[in-house]
Amino acid sequence: MPTTSSFISAFHRSLLIEHPWCAEKKKQKMVQPLNKNIQEGDNPDLTSERLTSTFNTNDMAAQIWGSEKRARRRREISAKIAQMPELHDSKPLPFMTREEKIMESARKLTILTEKMGQIIDPTDPAELYHLNNEVLGLEGNPMALHGVMFIPALSAQASDEQQAKWLPRALRREIIGTYAQTELGHGTNLQNLETTATYDLATQEFVLHTPQITALKWWPGNLGKSSNYAVVVAHMIIKGKNYGPHPFMVQLRDEKTHEPLPGITIGDIGPKMAYNIVDNGFLGFNKYRIPRTNLLMRHTKVEADGTYIKPPHAKINYSAMVHVRAYMLTGQAIMLASALNIATRYSSVRRQGQIDKSQPEVKVLEYQTQQHRLFPSIARAYAFQFAGAETVKLYEHVLKEMKSGNVSLMADLHALTSGLKSVVTYQTGEGIEQARMACGGHGYSMASYISEIYGVAIGGCTYEGENMVMLLQLARYLVKSAALVKSGQSSQLGPLVAYLGAKSEPTSLIDRIPNAGFTEYVKTFQHVAKRQTLKAAEMFFGLMEKGEKREIAWNKCSVELNRASRLHTRLFIVEAFVRRVNEIADIRIKEALTDLLHLHVNYELLDIASYALEDGFLSASQLDYIRDQVYLYLGKIRPNAVSLLDSWEFSDIELRSVLGRRDGNVYENLFKWAKSSPLNKTDVLPSVTQYLKPMMEKARL
Numbered sequence: 001m002p003t004t005s006s007f008i009s010a011f012h013r014s015l016l017i018e019h020p021w022c023a024e025k026k027k028q029k030m031v032q033p034l035n036k037n038i039q040e041g042d043n044p045d046l047t048s049e050r051l052t053s054t055f056n057t058n059d060m061a062a063q064i065w066g067s068e069k070r071a072r073r074r075r076e077i078s079a080k081i082a083q084m085p086e087l088h089d090s091k092p093l094p095f096m097t098r099e100e101k102i103m104e105s106a107r108k109l110t111i112l113t114e115k116m117g118q119i120i121d122p123t124d125p126a127e128l129y130h131l132n133n134e135v136l137g138l139e140g141n142p143m144a145l146h147g148v149m150f151i152p153a154l155s156a157q158a159s160d161e162q163q164a165k166w167l168p169r170a171l172r173r174e175i176i177g178t179y180a181q182t183e184l185g186h187g188t189n190l191q192n193l194e195t196t197a198t199y200d201l202a203t204q205e206f207v208l209h210t211p212q213i214t215a216l217k218w219w220p221g222n223l224g225k226s227s228n229y230a231v232v233v234a235h236m237i238i239k240g241k242n243y244g245p246h247p248f249m250v251q252l253r254d255e256k257t258h259e260p261l262p263g264i265t266i267g268d269i270g271p272k273m274a275y276n277i278v279d280n281g282f283l284g285f286n287k288y289r290i291p292r293t294n295l296l297m298r299h300t301k302v303e304a305d306g307t308y309i310k311p312p313h314a315k316i317n318y319s320a321m322v323h324v325r326a327y328m329l330t331g332q333a334i335m336l337a338s339a340l341n342i343a344t345r346y347s348s349v350r351r352q353g354q355i356d357k358s359q360p361e362v363k364v365l366e367y368q369t370q371q372h373r374l375f376p377s378i379a380r381a382y383a384f385q386f387a388g389a390e391t392v393k394l395y396e397h398v399l400k401e402m403k404s405g406n407v408s409l410m411a412d413l414h415a416l417t418s419g420l421k422s423v424v425t426y427q428t429g430e431g432i433e434q435a436r437m438a439c440g441g442h443g444y445s446m447a448s449y450i451s452e453i454y455g456v457a458i459g460g461c462t463y464e465g466e467n468m469v470m471l472l473q474l475a476r477y478l479v480k481s482a483a484l485v486k487s488g489q490s491s492q493l494g495p496l497v498a499y500l501g502a503k504s505e506p507t508s509l510i511d512r513i514p515n516a517g518f519t520e521y522v523k524t525f526q527h528v529a530k531r532q533t534l535k536a537a538e539m540f541f542g543l544m545e546k547g548e549k550r551e552i553a554w555n556k557c558s559v560e561l562n563r564a565s566r567l568h569t570r571l572f573i574v575e576a577f578v579r580r581v582n583e584i585a586d587i588r589i590k591e592a593l594t595d596l597l598h599l600h601v602n603y604e605l606l607d608i609a610s611y612a613l614e615d616g617f618l619s620a621s622q623l624d625y626i627r628d629q630v631y632l633y634l635g636k637i638r639p640n641a642v643s644l645l646d647s648w649e650f651s652d653i654e655l656r657s658v659l660g661r662r663d664g665n666v667y668e669n670l671f672k673w674a675k676s677s678p679l680n681k682t683d684v685l686p687s688v689t690q691y692l693k694p695m696m697e698k699a700r701l
């Protein structure tokens with residue numbers, strides 16, 4: 001007979017044995033973590049960060065990548081790549097020589113050429129970009145310029161007939177091409193490029209020539225060793241008249257042997273700060289002949305008799321530059337977010353020191369200084385991504401307008417992208433370097449991979465237009481706009497500079513109007529950008545009125561002008577962020593991004609506060625308020641910090657960082673990584689046997 005107590009315990013046990021249907025129901029009811037990156041075996045310090053997420057990371061990914069479908073496709077592509085070991089690095093890139101890296105990259109590239117269709121939709125540039133980032137990585141590849149510059153240059157500048165001849169071959173990868181513009185002596189000042197293409201009427205050929213060392217093409221990516229064709233920019237001379245720089249399609253190497261063709265001197269320019277899988281090259285021509293029909297003739301034409309036909313309007317040439325610069329913003333945002341992802345994950349598993357001496361060592365992410373180092377850059381990464389997406393949309397709109405004959409907007413967009421390219425690349429570099437330092441000693445190790453990200457990202461400060469020069473281009477547009485304001489023609493201002501003609505309040509109302517959203521912040525950014533633009537323009541006009549030559553006056557004002565350009569650009573970035581947050585319907589995502597936006601506007605305003613203090617637009621007490629807001633939002637973002645970066649959904653394959661591993665198991669993997677160093681293959685290095693050992697032995701005698 002069962003006793004009462006044994007009956008009760010049997011009853012209790014029966015409660016624990018669930019019907020399978022009940023178990024399933026319970027599972028469904030169990031709250032799933034909002035961060036979708038948690039797996040068994042992860043470092044608990046990282047898991048605890050993920051458990052505090054206030055939003056679903058998949059939903060945030062949809063915001064970052066533009067749609068739920070895009071984000072899902074990225075995940076699917078990453079999952080496929082994870083299953084294809086032939087597409088993984090055969091060993092960590094930092095342990096390879098440059099030659100090995102180039103070989104490894106070419107190996108993967110050929111597999112990709114075969115299998116691309118199984119992994120992505122090759123006609124979708126976003127999928128292609130993601131595939132490249134994962135498999136080939138940011139150090140470049142032997143065809144990096146082929147897709148980014150060569151094919152776009154042919155698409156934009158070759159005539160239909162020329163495209164029919166070259167584009168299919170380029171797309172099938174029968175030929176590899178690049179874009180060769182910069183020379184040893186000149187990059188920025190295109191008018192003084194020295195390579196010439198002189199038309200020979202008798203043979204109907206252009207004769208390419210680099211008359212001296214400074215005329216050598218220098219820097220073009222993949223020019224040195226990989227490409228067999230290039231779009232080469234050279235001064236076109238017909239019957240003694242120089243028509244300025246024009247693009248020509250040029251075969252550089254024999255298609256069968258890949259040997260340079262006679263009349264061509266070509267090679268690699270040597271190792272660089274980073275991006276070393278790309279063979280940036282030099283190129284010289286010795287009276288090298290190409291057919292007349294190799295001048296890219298979509299816009300400009302040269303007839304057989306040497307008659308030159310001008311492009312219908314100069315602004316057409318802007319469009320390719322605007323296109324590349326608009327897309328660069330996303331690339332920079334990705335690099336910034338990658339470095340921050342590494343640093344923030346690592347900061348969650350790195351314990352060092354105590355805040356409260358009675359408590360255990362804290363995660364370094366607890367330190368306010370660490371948060372201040374990382375979180376404003378997280379906000380910038382999002383801001384750049386949103387500004388980039390908006391710019392690409394604007395570009396597509398302007399392109400449509402151009403096709404129907406309205407070219408006026410292209411100048412506005414060209415000015416904007418010049419500023420964005422400059423501000424974004426600079427601040428990205430700043431943010432990545434802070435991320436590296438935030439990782440302490442291990443940040444300096446190539447195991448973090450942050451130094452490579454930094455090296456690649458800051459290349460963007462120079463290529464596609466040197467940053468200072470880009471800001472000055474924007475300044476030209478701002479000065480023209482200021483002249484309109486000065487002459488009472490504000491109604492003619494373009495939409496991106498309309499604020500220059502608007503009336504502004506005497507002082508900022510930040511902290512004065514409760515629940516004003518971001519309006520007062522935007523007004524403050526507008527005020528400082530407007531004031532600096534009008535001030536710099538006035539300085540320029542004033543010097544000219546005093547009789548200074550235009551160019552001299554311009555140079556004397558250029559620091560002030562560039563300040564105006566930066567402020568104008570930073571205003572656009574803030575506005576784009578505000579517009580994006582206002583559009584969001586998902587309440588959790590909106591809340592998290594609103595916090596980030598609060599941090600952004602306050603941090604950025606503090607950074608440029610001197611402009612607003614100068615004329616008393618902001619008061620000292622408002623500055624204190626802004627500072628307090630920064631600290632408040634550092635704290636609010638803290639529980640979401642890891643999730644805000646997890647949401648970019650970079651795989652471990654793509655990040656290539658031991659410190660930034662998804663699972664947070666850093667220490668054991670750092671040790672494994674170090675042990676795999678080629679130096680550790682042997683206990684005694686030849687350098688010791690040959691030099692150090694004899695030296696020590698000699699000293700001991």
Ligand SMILES: Cc1cc2nc3c(=O)[nH]c(=O)nc-3n(C[C@H](O)[C@H](O)[C@H](O)COP(=O)(O)OP(=O)(O)OC[C@H]3O[C@@H](n4cnc5c(N)ncnc54)[C@H](O)[C@@H]3O)c2cc1C
Nearest residue numbers: 179180181182186187188219220221459462463464466468
């Ligand atoms: C990683 C990388 C990849 C590249 N890839 C390519 C490629 O594929 N194809 C290609 O053709 N080129 C390429 N380049 C070259 C690049 O486009 C040029 O280096 C760039 O345009 C800057 O020109 P520069 O080197 O002549 O600099 P410079 O013009 O000599 O700049 C030196 C300094 O002078 C200042 N300066 C110059 N002009 C002015 C001015 N008018 N007003 C005020 N300041 C001025 C600049 O601000 C800068 O501080 C690449 C460069 C890098 C770093």
